[in-house]
Amino acid sequence: MNVLLINGSPHAHGCTDAALQEIAKALNADGIETTIYHIGTVPVGGCVGCGGCAKAGHCVFGGPVVDVLPLVEKADGIVFGAPVHYSTAAASMLGFMHRLGYSAGRLLAQKPAAIVTSARRAGTTSALEALEKVPQFCQMPLISSTYWPMVHGSNAEQAALDEEGMQIMRNLGHNMAWILKCIAAGKAAGIEPPKAENTIRTNFIR
Structure with a gap:
């Protein structure tokens, strides 16, 4: 089994x-x-539809x-990581995820996902909220940890000194491994992932 960790x-x-390495x-x-x-x-633009x-x-x-x-x-699983820029996730990573989810959602569906973010000081929770939107849209089960998955510091050396943050990353990794093994065991037992219904699109204005 393999997990892809994307550094945004x-x-x-x-x-x-530093968080992804942990x-x-x-x-x-x-x-x-x-x-x-x-x-x-190189700056990554968003989806233009x-x-x-x-x-x-x-x-x-x-x-x-x-x-x-x-x-x-x-x-088999994907971890999306990004720093905080202006109290939300880095714009290039948001653009990357939006375009990836829209153009390649078929490759993401049913694969467990995790979100991590880093900041010098603040903005981590709003960044996490923004980043979680794509996995939720793409039918990716979200993996949690023992606290919100974030680390703090101005560089990798400082982030490594964030003992709680690093512990959260390790717990997240172990949780991801456990879920992947559970999925593999389920498939071996003949349990297949659910198939989504055909999309029904409705508008607020008719």
Whole structure:
């Protein structure tokens, strides 16, 4: 089994990466392989609703949203991590997740997901709320921990000193591993994931 951890920070080895690395260690200790993917420093725009992905099978604007697809398809679970910018999640990560969810939701469905965020001081809970929207929309069971999944610090070294934050990351990793093993055991016993009904779209104004 493999878990993909996506680093949505412009810093490849900053606080968000420190949190993801701690989760990866816990997963590895439980026999789960991990892959960390950094979306990079080039700004990632949001979905423009062009509908091109319906024909192409992927976002037509390319970039990390398309580059990550082979890893997403291989993954049994996904962890999305991002820093706090202006009291919400980093804009590039939000754009990345919006485009990924809209263009490749079929690859995300039924895979357990976790959200983690990092900040120097404040804004973590509002960032978590924003990031959770995509997994909820894409039928991804959310994995929790023993507190809200966040770490604090201005750099990776400071984040590593956040003992409670690091413990939360380890507990999250162990919870993810447990759920993945439960899913695998269920499939072995013949339990298949549910199939969603065909989408019914309604508007507030008729």
